[in-house]
Structures are given as C-alpha cells and as structure tokens.
Amino acid sequence: MSERTFDQVSWFRNSSPYINAHRGRTFVVMLAGELLAGPALPTLIHDLALLNTLGIKLVLVHGARPQISERLAAAGIESTFEQHSRITDAAALDSVMAAVGALRLKLEGLFSMGLANSPMHNASIQLISGNFVIAKPVGVRNGFDYQHTGEVRRIEVDPIRRQLEAGNVVLLSPLGCSPTGELFNLNAEEVASSAAIALRADKLIIMGPQVRINDSDGQQLRELSPQQAGRMLADDQLQAPGLERQLTAACHAASNGVARAHLLDTGDDGALLRELFTRDGCGTMVTRENYETLRGARIEDVGGILELIEPLEADGTLVRRSRELLENEIQRFVIIERDGMVIACAALYPFPDDKVGELACVAVHSGYRKGERGAQLLGYVERRAREQGLQKLFVLTTLTAHWFQQQGFEAAGVETLPGARQSLYNWQRNSKVFVKPL
Known part of the structure; x- marks a missing residue:
C-alpha cells in the first residue's frame, strides 16, 4: 500500500465518529460574496454536496456585497454605508435584486452538476429557495434614512424544516420580504445567525477568504468563548475586511443556543471537511461549551x-x-x-x-x-x-x-x-x- 493510500484510509477511518455524529444534524453555512466570485467555489460545492449525501441537513446563506457594489458602480450609483450596512434607495434596490438573482442562479447551476467522473455524479441535489426570510425596515437612525435596507424580522422555520426533511438543501439570500410585499436588502451575516438560532442549528459555519481570527502575535486562535469574542470586537482588534461582521454573527449565534459557530478561511483547501471531520479542525470555533x-x-x-x-x-x-x-x-x-x-x-x-x-x-x-x-x-x-x-x-x-x-x-x-x-x-x-x- 502506498503512503498516500494509507493516509487516505487512515483519514477515512478516523472520520467515522464525526460522520456518525453529524448525520441528521442541521448546519447553517454562510458563503461570503467574495467566495462566490473566486475559483474555489466549484470545489466547495462538491464538499457541500458530500455533506448532504452523508445525511447532514444544510441551509446555505450567500453573501452578495462585492457583486452589489460592482453593479452599483456600473450603474453610476455611489454606495453609502452606515454601521456596516449599505443604505439602499429605490435605484440601488434594482442592482441588489439583479446581483442576488444572478448569484442564486449561479448556485443552482453548480448544485446541478452531475458529469460522469465528477464528485457530484448521480448526486441529484435539489437547491430550494423562496420567501423564507421575513424582513422589516431599519428605518431612520442617527438621522440616516436606510430606506430599502432592512433587518430580519423572522425566519419561516416550518417550511424550511419540511424541505430539509425531504433531503433538500435550502438557500437563503440577503434579501427579505415584508408582510406588505416590500423587498429589503439584508446583512447576510445577520440572515445566517438568525437562521441558525431560529432553526436551533447544531452549527453555524461562516466561510470566505481571509476569515481568520489571530491573536496579537499573528497566531490563529482555535477556540473562543462568546465573551472573548465580544472583547475582541469591543477592542477593535480585527483588521481583515468583513471580519467584524462575521465574528459578530458567530458570537450572536453562540450566545443564543447554537452549540458551535465556526469561522473558516477558504484559502485553506478542504477547510470545511477538515473542520468537520478531524479532531483539531483548521478554523476558529466560537462556543459556550468547553472543547476540552x-x-x-x-x-x-x-x-x-x-x-x-x-x-x-x-x-x-x-x-x-x-x-x-x-x-x-x-x-x-x-x-x-x-x-x-x-x-x-x-x-x-x-x-x-x-x-x-x-x-x-x-x-x-x-x-x-x-x-x-x-x-x-x-x-x-x-x-x-x-x-x-x-x-x-x-x-x-x-x-x-x-x-x-x-x-x-x-x-x-x-x-x-x-x-x-x-x-x-x-x-x-x-x-x-x-x-x-x-
């Protein structure tokens, strides 16, 4: 037996306890907008399809911030941000809907791949999206009218669970509809953490480029309590773009019933599988539980x-x-x-x-x-x-x-x-x- 084959056999054997532990569990996985524009996305979709095959119930939440910015720039519309949220007027909302719609179709296409000799051959996975996110307007804060920028009012839990029980993967976008029929541009991280809490998910997993939490010496932190994460946020210790939003979402979920929230850098090939099926993983975990x-x-x-x-x-x-x-x-x-x-x-x-x-x-x-x-x-x-x-x-x-x-x-x-x-x-x-x- 070659050394490579032995390593593969050994890894598969050691992953068995995690395969058994994760079967039937609900994971909410957020894919940052930057990830959706990069070359690593098709491989990651294969890994997500594998999780579905292993009996894990998946809810995907996708970001769209860079894609929205590109469309607004192409339309000559200047973006204005307050408290990490884009102020969305009627003209900007058109660009938001176009960007989100294109990303939904892109993900549906990737989940439909089934070429012979590909990892998803005969997978037959249904990616289901719909009006699962109910939103409300942010309104006027500190003198700024956020217009079509919204917040999550609630997640439609029962319809999502029915889809998960049927073996489907549910897709949530950073768009929400209100009971009056209006659409609102939402923060994808808020959608992800709200969905994980509402569904009582076992894990929230946030993935994207440079999603990495380091200490003051530049060494990766492997585990944080919500209190430690909160202190890092208060002390403004995070440098990478978007990392504050992502850690805030992980902290919010871990403080409200989600056992473990994971932050994974997709620059690390196979990060999702390594985090879920090896003892030490490769990302940062925010948890109220003591890992040791x-x-x-x-x-x-x-x-x-x-x-x-x-x-x-x-x-x-x-x-x-x-x-x-x-x-x-x-x-x-x-x-x-x-x-x-x-x-x-x-x-x-x-x-x-x-x-x-x-x-x-x-x-x-x-x-x-x-x-x-x-x-x-x-x-x-x-x-x-x-x-x-x-x-x-x-x-x-x-x-x-x-x-x-x-x-x-x-x-x-x-x-x-x-x-x-x-x-x-x-x-x-x-x-x-x-x-x-x-």
Missing part, C-alpha cells in the same frame, strides 16, 4: 486511557496496567477529554493513615504536550488530595524527573514512602522518589 474537559474518569473512559498510556508503557515511562486493573481503579483517575478523545490522564492513590498520596500514571498525548495540560492535571489532583485531608504528594518516576521538579517536587529517599508503598517498591525499576508538600 478536565474531569474525573468514568468506566467508559478505560479504553481511551489504555490507548493513551500504551506507548508510554512500551518505552518504560509507565508501569503496565491491565484493563481489569484500570476498571477496578477508575475512580482514582482524572482525565482531559478533547472532543471525545482522552488526551491526558493522571491518578491519585491516597494513603490516609500517613496523610500522603501517590501521583501516578501521568500521561499526555504526544500531539498535545505544549499546552500545560500536565500542570492542569497536577492542579486538579492536588485539589482532590487536599479535599481528602492529605498533606503531601509523592511520585515515582524514571524518565521525567525534571518536569516534576519544575512543578515543585523535591527528591527524596525510598524510606520516606508510606510503609505499604515501600513494600511494593520495584528495586529493579529503580524509580526516583519525589515529594511535594500541599
């Missing part, structure tokens, strides 16, 4: 712990533990779980008569050793030990003495161990003893 959880271990974690510690047992870092032993001692363990995978563990064995505890089986997955997770585990175990009235922790180690010294442990002799532990000391292994007062 530090908690006491449960019996169903035994398999994950065994998989984590097996390489460390093989190289002699840890003493071997059987599944039966782990099952009997599982209440001693704490773990860090990342999206269903055990990535770190430790155990506390108390000796209450001596008021000391043994820190044992400290392990962190090789792919996650740069995030201070070992120190987090130690802090959690120390709190547990104090709650049990213990005054000291000790650890036996052969290869990681320096790390424990950095955490405040000091070298000690075997004679300092509790009597029950001294009798079990393995002189052939010749582990070093370190002690830390609590």
